[in-house]
Amino acid sequence: MLSDKLKKWLIANRAWEIYVFLQRLPGPEIDLISSLDEQIERAVFAGNLGLHMHWPSMNKNLSIREKYAFLQNRLQIDFYSYVLTEIDEQVIIRADSAPHHERDYRNKLLTNFPYHLHDEKERICSFSGNLEDFVELIVPYFRQK
């Protein structure tokens, strides 16, 4: 079993990756570093990290949730949910790894089951499972007025 200190180190490295990916977006109205710091502490005990960012002037919220497992001194993302919403919580697009869909909206098998995306028309699409790719997908929504 890993020590809490090693777990924290692994989670902190993942949190840094998240921070780097989020640099593609405008600065949210929170102190991202402080929020990540708090969430790392939570993840050491609870095994999951939850980051909620708001851009009121752009009518956007972004929620990132990841649950971790630790195998042989490595961190593995056991489950995730990434959600872009409007301020009133209306979902724009979201991605998660819940195993509730095997096929996309064209009835083709998902390329990376159980990873999938609910697009802006609420259709199920294949998705890589990478947060970096999700951020890439949502960048255009921050350019819209």
Place this chain on the structure above:
Amino acid sequence: MRKQKASNKITKEQFLARVMSHEPDREKIVKEILQELHAYEMKYQMRSEIFFKLFAGTPLEDQPDFLDWAMCYRGYLQIFQSQFSPEKVAADVIG
């Protein structure tokens, strides 16, 4: 598009040093998780235990709030299970 301000930049080394420099406050974390669970319970008028039994792991879970709620509850369970892990019990007994 406005990018994050350069003044907010921090290096990976600085970030890791900051994060590793303090000990987690377990009580504060438990309190935050309980508050979060309570907010979902109020919103959906259902206790977390019941929600978890009925929704978690089923297709009904496939809503952003429900996925978050289930993950939050799993975290809550993990904290309390870890209190009774063989390592922790042995440490308590040995002192």
